[in-house]
Amino acid sequence: MNNFIFQNPTKLVFGKGQIAKLTELLPDNINLMLTFGGGSVTKNGVYDQVKEALKGRNFIEFWGIEPNPRVETLRKAVKMGKENNINYLLAVGGGSVLDGTKLIAAGIATDTEPWEIVKGGVAKEQIPFASVMTVPATGSEMNGAAVISREETQEKYGFFGTYPQFSILDPEVTYSLSPYQIACGLADAFTHVLEQYMTTPGQSRLMDRWAEGVLLSVKEIAPGIKHNPHDYDLMSDYMLSATLALNDFIRMGITQDWATHQIGHELTALHGITHGHSLAIAMPGTLRILKEQKKGKLLQYGERIFNITEGTEDERVEKAIEMTEQFYRSLGLTTRLSEEGIGMDTIETIASRFNDRGDAFGENSNVTGDVTREILISCL
Amino acid sequence: MNNFIFQNPTKLVFGKGQIAKLTELLPDNINLMLTFGGGSVTKNGVYDQVKEALKGRNFIEFWGIEPNPRVETLRKAVKMGKENNINYLLAVGGGSVLDGTKLIAAGIATDTEPWEIVKGGVAKEQIPFASVMTVPATGSEMNGAAVISREETQEKYGFFGTYPQFSILDPEVTYSLSPYQIACGLADAFTHVLEQYMTTPGQSRLMDRWAEGVLLSVKEIAPGIKHNPHDYDLMSDYMLSATLALNDFIRMGITQDWATHQIGHELTALHGITHGHSLAIAMPGTLRILKEQKKGKLLQYGERIFNITEGTEDERVEKAIEMTEQFYRSLGLTTRLSEEGIGMDTIETIASRFNDRGDAFGENSNVTGDVTREILISCL
Helix, strand or coil: CCCEEEEEEEEEEECCCHHHHHHHHCCCCCCEEEEECCCHHHHCCHHHHHHHHCCCCCEEEECCCCCCCEHHHHHHHHHHHHHCCCCEEEEEECHHHHHHHHHHHHHHHCCCCHHHHHHHCECCCCCCEEEEECCCCCCHHHCCCEEEEEHHHCEEEEEECCCCCEEEECHHHHHHCCHHHHHHHHHHHHHHHHHHHCCCCCCCHHHHHHHHHHHHHHHHHHHHHHHCCCCHHHHHHHHHHHHHCCCCCCCCCCCCCCHHHHHHHHHHHHHCCCHHHHHHHHHHHHHHHCCCCCHHHHHHHHHHHHCCCCCCHHHHHHHHHHHHHHHHHHCCCCCCHHHHCCCHHHHHHHHHHHHHHCCCECCCCCECHHHHHHHHHCCC | CCCEEEEEEEEEEECCCHHHHHHHHCCCCCCEEEECCCCHHHHCCHHHHHHHHCCCCCEEEECCCCCCCEHHHHHHHHHHHHHCCCCEEEEEECHHHHHHHHHHHHHHHCCCCHHHHHHHCECCCCCCEEEEECCCCCCHHHCCCEEEEEHHHCEEEEEECCCCCEEEECHHHHHHCCHHHHHHHHHHHHHHHHHHHCCCCCCCHHHHHHHHHHHHHHHHHHHHHHHCCCCHHHHHHHHHHHHHCCCCCCCCCCCCCCHHHHHHHHHHHHHCCCHHHHHHHHHHHHHHHCCCCCHHHHHHHHHHHHCCCCCCHHHHHHHHHHHHHHHHHHCCCCCCHHHHCCCHHHHHHHHHHHHHHCCCECCCCCECHHHHHHHHHCCC
16 A cells, blocks of 8 residues: 545535535635526526525625536636635536636635646635535545636646535435436446556555445446436435545545546547546546556456456456446447547547647556557547 | 535545654644553654654653543643643554543643543534554544543543544554454454444445445455564555544444444443453344344345355354354454353443443444343353
8 A cells, every 4th residue: 555645624414405504504704606507506496495595695696617617717707706805605516516616716816827727736725615516426526626628728637626615415406417417427436436446456455445335336326326316315325426436535545547537538628528428438448458457457346346257367357348338338328439420530639639748647657649549449 | 325414624644654744744833742651652663753753843741541541541631731731732652542632632622521521422622633543443543532431430431523633644553563452453443344334224335335345354454464464565454444444434324333332341341351352242242132133234244244145044144143253253352251251240230330321222222231131141
């Protein structure tokens, strides 16, 4: 096990009716701005619940943070926040609204241009912020990361260092999600775990078991959710799995990968493919091309997640990769670029971009533009 | 899944050589008191490492916090802290030193008599404190709980609400532990998980998996540690398992039990049996007497932890309980009261104490004095 430092200060407030706790969770005497996406919260009742809980408090509202939040939009929110002396933010929405709010919080706290904060990689200061989540997906509700897009340059990067003060997760608010949103969320949670798990084996028995615990939970609940997306227990497991998949709990003292995310971000930036869906396409490709490097963990994963115990090692590795792709397909997602009308042009664009920048992603820093080309060709 | 609120603010600083980070982890301009046990830290090199890391800082030292820390001792530390305007504590030792330090921190912060704080159940105020751990065992390094004994009345109670600012865990400092200390630590971690896991089944797939992940890890490392207690990776897994067994991570949204701990505390209070060892005796008894109530979870546990898949349900339940006792014995611990020279007198004392107070412990509040008598008779 490697040395590590772990700290996650976020308060998780989970369950039915917890939005009503909002006003007691927020400090008194704050200048509050609420941040929202495109308006789905007005349809699923969350906006009304939040307004009810905040009765008697003053706040302003910023609307319009889009999926894959754009710095161009967030700059406007930073400006509005500064003009109104805002010193506390409450994100009401999904992972994109919260990710965007993290940059707004950092932008309000400094004079640094927001895109420079993103490029800097770590936000050094931010005003406090919290969230009411409507979509379980990104783990953003309990981690320090945010991913921001820049439309002008079709770029998408993550930055770190920004934990919410608290996040309210009420599984009942997920009942209004579309089957596609749910599928993408499940794919996202599953892939988040794989990025932290599918590395050198034998680093930590316990982190392996916890990662596998999330994978098994997501795999077990997926079929039930598909047929009954209003089952409270299933949606609770889903919402909590999504949070625990990416809140630092399963990556203590171990190496990580994240090459698939880098590739997925490009598919999103260039073609607008939803984040979780982009991962469902890229992850099986990463496993196919890096199967020798990841052999030890693929064998363990195959056995513990899919009960693959028969055949040669190579056969079991192939089967584990095949079952991974089948799992994503079972959610109702496509897993091939051709199914999304994406071909060699895009592959070459991404490969060139990585090669030009000298990028080399993944646990062993060997996923270059050329390796990415191989990965994406295997996804055609 | 039940509604829950989770927050754990403690910073975990884990790995080789991390004690050297001490001075940068502590705030500047504090009045610091270090707290210790009986002196083992002077033999295992930890005291020297701490002194080296604190070079240039002023601090005072309080020595002599005993195993199962006594309020009588801790009152002296509170007095010393108040007289010296201490506003930060650093516990250097095992779970008992840290538990005692939690009460010292609460005692210094208020005028309330320390035993009244314990009896109150929750510390409302405390001065900040941190720890350098030498024994993985209790989870106290990353939770808000402490268990304190009162010699005058042979009582032992827990109180809550006191999280360390940070805890430094260096697996190398465990190399000097005795085989008995290690065995008790492993039993302690294993039982901490069972107290949170062996309840109504089907509350949370994910919490089940994570609890099982700790159980499997402890079970896997135990034989290796017995034969090679200086294996860094094994001791890392052990130390981290002990922390994650009781830092709130595996009990989100679920019911808990803790009847075994109440019974174990009595064995410790009356006979001085080491905490982990007392649990190794009491837990199999609790399972034997409550096997109908815990049947569903015992079947799941038997299958997932001990691969028990053959036989009738009743046979599998019996086998799971038998394997649990065997696991404790495999650590080198006795599991029967008679092996420790304890007989019916003690059993009646404990049963009367619980009955007189009207105690009813466990998930279903049905472990009364009379049920405890049955449990302990089954442990003779």
